[in-house]
Amino acid sequence: MTPPPNLPTYSRAQLALRNGNDRDEIWCAYQGLIYDVGTSRLWRNGTHYEHWAGQDLTDELADAPHTELVFQRFIAVGILAQ
Template identity: 35%
Template sequence: MEEITVEKTFTLKELAHYNGQDGAPAYIAVDGVVYDVSQRSAWKNGQHHGYKAGNDFSEQIKRAPHEKSVLPRLPKVGKLIN
């Protein structure tokens, strides 16, 4: 029998709860994919260069020096939906 994996979905409102504050994990979304940045030292306390976890960074990442090159190293935790 084939195992079925259910992907977690997040609305922007739900994603906002994952801001890396008060023990919450730090998640970000890029191009509809939600990533866990909790273990990245660059995202200490859910903040990175003035940006706060719990948000969609699809546009902002285009202006980052690393662009999307860091994304493959991050655990995917779900999908952002409207």
């Protein structure tokens, strides 16, 4: 997925704060992009089954019952710093 131009870059520590508890934002990263998943009722309170917001979920997608296309439902809000 190609990131939209001019997205800010966030560190893993900054992403971790967007877990639905420390701040109102509920964000997750996938393949280097950070998505706002707060609009999904499935991410209410920052959890989705055994997954937690504020993390890079790239490696966990293989265990999910859906494909990466699910991220097309959400707005990319940033780039995860390497």
